[in-house]
Amino acid sequence: MRLLTHNMLSCNIKGVTKGFPLSIEVQRLDTKDADFNPDFLRNIFPKLEWKAFHDAAVSIGLNDIPEQVDPTMLEDHEFLQKFHHALLEVHLEEGALICPETGRRFPVTKGVPNMLLHEDEV
Amino acid sequence: MADCRRPDLMRTLSSMPHRKSLQRQISSPPLCSGEKGNVFSAWHAQVDNKGDGELQTDDDDGSLGHYAVVDSPRRRIASVRLVARHPEVYEPCDDSFALVDALLADKVNLLERQPSLCLEVGCGSGYVITSLALLMGGGHGTHYIATDISSAAAQVTCNTLASHGVEADVIVTNLVTGLEKRLAGSVDVLVFNPPYVPTPEDEVGAAGITASWAGGDRGRTVIDRMLAIVDLLMSSKGLFYLLTLTANNPGEICQIMKKKGFASRIVIQRSTEEESLHVLKFWREDVKDLSENGSPATLSNSLSAKISRLAFWR
């Protein structure tokens, strides 16, 4: 699971109002090369919750993502490289995503988050 | 389809008691191979005319692929040979192929919309999402997400994506639970080959491979749950491709979607002796369907009428 995936997920248990962002519990991280595609980065940028991305990056030990950004930075190659790496190349292979409101743990196994809810949570 | 004769697929299919029509195809191979009078062969001719001219079936060499891409440095859709497998995961079959063929047939329209986000629900083997990403041709910055209720399917999809060098986010969930908040209003392409076989209600979502085909009453249980959230997910230019069986009452599905403000048409219809598959396409009525002009499958208001005429092929 990439940080991009993390940025798209929230806890949807019935009654939860603040299910985003999920915090990350790391058991194992992996780094995999991904094709560098500035178009993809520029396209995804406006869709990201930047603070959630920044905080998630910090929580897994990636400290070179700026807290504040503006679209002009998307022309800066050095920034794009760091953005690319944190968003797309670092994978949570084993661990969990945790709901900020209820503490519910959503396991991440072999790189895939499991967001299935139990019957009493729907 | 040649693939229906594969022994490993037969094993999977014979463990699906409700997929009678698919079993029938195995016992009568000519139905699968596009012989005279079969809707498949007529349709293939149509796609070959419309498409890039690079597609050909590779039935004749006895190999397993759906299509081979000739003289192209890039594959246009996923290769059945590279699709990962698992005994509890639905393997690509006629419905999967119909859906991918629909996407291929609508490729120009898909590309014109420049989708930022494509989502497949119920990705199974990953054949469809991988094909979608390949036919869209990477490079455009499109983000792909695939979900399945089965963790085995999610793993298999990851492997299929990897073997084709395609990137997508894969999530185990019920339809789009956990994604709906962040994806609301931003899905540009939504694809769903649902569990569509009419079954007793208690088989819906059952363990193992049953969940891949068990669709409850009229095969509509999971479809209807999906229809209820399409409006929430779709962007203004969004396209939704849904595979259905005649038993699912596609005409009624179109009516339901019409009430939500979606226009529809059949992109592909394909029939075996017993089963008639349709790929329906929906888009917001206030946004023009770019492919409406001159497409052989064009339908406007007469969709329900057309579908009832299709009963002829059943």
Ligand SMILES: C[S@@+](CC[C@H](N)C(=O)[O-])C[C@H]1O[C@@H](n2cnc3c(N)ncnc32)[C@H](O)[C@@H]1O
């Ligand atoms: C007919 S198979 C299609 C598989 C693949 N997309 C294809 O076309 O070959 C339906 C898939 O939907 C999945 N599925 C069934 N119910 C689901 C649900 N409620 N949410 C997500 N996926 C579901 C099944 O596990 C299965 O993989």
